[in-house]
Amino acid sequence: MRRQAISYAIIRFRPHAETEEFANIGIVLLAPQIGYLDFRLETKRFGRLTSFFDSVEATTIRSVLKNYDAELKRIRDIAGHNGSGQARFEFEITDNAEHLFVALTKDREGVIRFSEVRFAMTEDPKSKLDELFEHYVRRNFASSIYREGLLERQVRTMLKLREIDRNFKRRSFDDGVYSATFPFVELADDKPIKILKPIYLGQDDPSRILDHGNKWLFTVNRLKQLLPRDIVFAVEGPAGHSPRRRAFQEAVDQFRASDIQVVDATKERELLEAVQS
Structure with missing residues (x-):
C-alpha cells in the first residue's frame, strides 16, 4: 500500500x-x-x-x-x-x-x-x-504495540539509509481463511523471496512474551506454503536472567526450531547481515 x-x-x-x-x-x-x-x-x-x-x-x-x-x-x-x-x-x-x-x-x-x-x-x-x-488516549508509550511499531520504524530507517528499502514492501498473505501482513517482504519480479519481521518480546509478563511469540510462530506455520523459505525475525527482549528472559529465550528457541532465522533487533550489523545475505 x-x-x-x-x-x-x-x-x-x-x-x-x-x-x-x-x-x-x-x-x-x-x-x-x-x-x-x-x-x-x-x-x-x-x-x-x-x-x-x-x-x-x-x-x-x-x-x-x-x-x-x-x-x-x-x-x-x-x-x-x-x-x-x-x-x-x-x-x-x-x-x-x-x-x-x-x-x-x-x-x-x-x-x-x-x-x-x-x-x-x-x-x-x-x-x-x-x-x-x-x-x-491510552498513553501506552511503553506498550508492546508501541514498542513493536518503534522497531518497525527503526528497521525502515536503516533500510532507507542503506538504499535498499525499495526492495522491501508490505505484503499480506491469505490462505482463504487466515491472513497476516508482514511489514518487510523482499520481492524479486514481484515474487516474495525473504520476510523480515521485527518482533517485540519484552512484555511485562512471561506468559505474554510466550503468547506473542506463539502468535507469530502459528502465523508462519499456518501460511508456510505461501511464504518464502527465508524468514528473519528481528527480536527485542528483556535483559538479565529473570523469568521474562527465560520466556524470551524459549520463544527464540521455538522460532529457530521452525527454521526461522532470529537476529537481535538492537544490533544493526547483525540485522544488516541477515537482510543482505
Whole structure:
C-alpha cells in the first residue's frame, strides 16, 4: 500500500469551560484519498476521568461518552466507511468524508472539544488510528504495540539509509481463511523471496512474551506454503536472567526450531547481515 497523507484530531473531554482542563478521550482520522473517515473513542476505561473530574458524576461521564460514540458512528456511516477504507456507495464520496471531518472538528462550545487538526503520512490509516489512540488516549508509550511499531520504524530507517528499502514492501498473505501482513517482504519480479519481521518480546509478563511469540510462530506455520523459505525475525527482549528472559529465550528457541532465522533487533550489523545475505 502506498503512503498517503492523513489528517487527525484528538477528541477531548472538557466538562468545565471555566478552568479549560481537559482529558484526551479519542481520535478521529481522515484519509481523503480513499474517503476513509473513522474514529476511536474511550468507552471502557473511566477511572482517569472520574478521578480527575471528581465533581462530575461517573454516570454522567458514561452517558456523555456513550451518546457521543453513537453520534460518531452515525457520522462515519454517512461518510460511507465500512471498516476497510472502501466506500459503500457507487458514487464518489471522498469530498463527503472530508467535509464531514472539517465540520466535526470545527471549534464549538460543549463538553466535547477537539485539538487542532494534525497531519501525518502512513501506509495503513486503520493501523495509524490505533497507534494514535494508544499514544494519546491510552498513553501506552511503553506498550508492546508501541514498542513493536518503534522497531518497525527503526528497521525502515536503516533500510532507507542503506538504499535498499525499495526492495522491501508490505505484503499480506491469505490462505482463504487466515491472513497476516508482514511489514518487510523482499520481492524479486514481484515474487516474495525473504520476510523480515521485527518482533517485540519484552512484555511485562512471561506468559505474554510466550503468547506473542506463539502468535507469530502459528502465523508462519499456518501460511508456510505461501511464504518464502527465508524468514528473519528481528527480536527485542528483556535483559538479565529473570523469568521474562527465560520466556524470551524459549520463544527464540521455538522460532529457530521452525527454521526461522532470529537476529537481535538492537544490533544493526547483525540485522544488516541477515537482510543482505
